[in-house]
Amino acid sequence: MFNFSYQNPTRIVFGEGQISQLATLVPKGAKVLLTYGGGSIKHNGVYQQVLQALAGFEVVEFSGIEPNPSFETLLKAVELVKAENITYLLPVGGGSVVDGTKFIAAAALFEGDPWDILAKKAPVTQAMPLGCVLTLPATGTESNGNSVVTRYSTQEKLSFASPLVYPQFAVLDPTVTFSLPPKQVANGVVDAFVHVMEQYMTYPVNAAVQDRFAEGLLLTLIEQGPLALKDPQNYDIRANVMWAATMALNGLIGQGVPQDWATHMIGHELTALYGLDHAQTLAIVLPALLQQQRSQKRAKLIQYGQRVFNLQHSDEERLIDETIAHTRAFFEQMGVPTRMADYGIKADAVDALVAKLEQHRMFKLGEHGDITIDVSRQILTAAL
Incomplete structure (x- = not known):
């Protein structure tokens, strides 16, 4: 730590x-x-x-x-x-x-x-x-x-x-929050979920408290998020979602650990150019980023898959594949599509997005600073 x-x-x-x-x-x-x-x-x-x-x-x-x-x-x-x-x-x-x-x-x-x-x-x-x-x-x-x-x-x-x-x-x-439209509820849950992931899904530094806290928040959002859509007047569900979103980014789980935030930086360009909701951009970018960075995030991806999704495969590559698939499926379950094509954004958008990343000097993103402009291009291409 x-x-x-x-x-x-x-x-x-x-x-x-x-x-x-x-x-x-x-x-x-x-x-x-x-x-x-x-x-x-x-x-x-x-x-x-x-x-x-x-x-x-x-x-x-x-x-x-x-x-x-x-x-x-x-x-x-x-x-x-x-x-x-x-x-x-x-x-x-x-x-x-x-x-x-x-x-x-x-x-x-x-x-x-x-x-x-x-x-x-x-x-x-x-x-x-x-x-x-x-x-x-x-x-x-x-x-x-x-x-x-x-x-x-x-x-x-x-x-x-x-x-x-x-x-x-x-x-x-x-x-x-009872009267919120389902889309805003879904966006809020996805936003909070990715906030946790940006601070958790990096590499181990033996921060057991932060890891377990983050995993608890992820599990809460996975459990309570869909329930908030099904039972919007339930006070206890809404209270848990509200508190989880606050705890996701009040600084606590990010203390003493490496942080990523590349999903946010890339996602911001999608909002600026195409007007997508913030959470929509996060749902698009994160699964593709996890796939691209799977070797750098290997230990945490395995831990996340085992502890959050209860996956127990002996084949670690298959476990990582399923972990990323489960993440994408959760966003889709919340009603937030996970590919640019779902929003009518076509392949020629990648060049425009990469140009904006260059303009804003996003040359070394991620917890290792190894998400270069070329790597960001690969992530965006995979997110089409």
């Missing part, structure tokens, strides 16, 4: 009815910018609960943050923050709304071109405080310092990370 230093400052407030706690979670006297997406929170009662809890606070609203938050849209929010002298940010929604608001928090106090935060990895030295109310379990952004933003004018999807944009609190009420 590698050396590590771990601290997660986000307070999790979990359970039914906990949106009411906003009255004490948001600092007294704050002028709040309430950010959200397309307005679904007004149809499922969340918006009303939030405003009721914030009675007595001065609240300004900013809506329209996209499923892949747009740099251009977020800059409008930054202007509103400055014009209205906002002192606190409160995203209410899924991962994109929270990610977008993290960028607002950093950009509002950034001296210079805010695009540099993403494109040039300019250091974030200050950020506005924020909390969040999560309505879609998926990304884990509610308790980490990561954010991904898309600039549609240039077809670029880039990320930044800073401890300064950790939400101070995250309210997680599983009942607000």
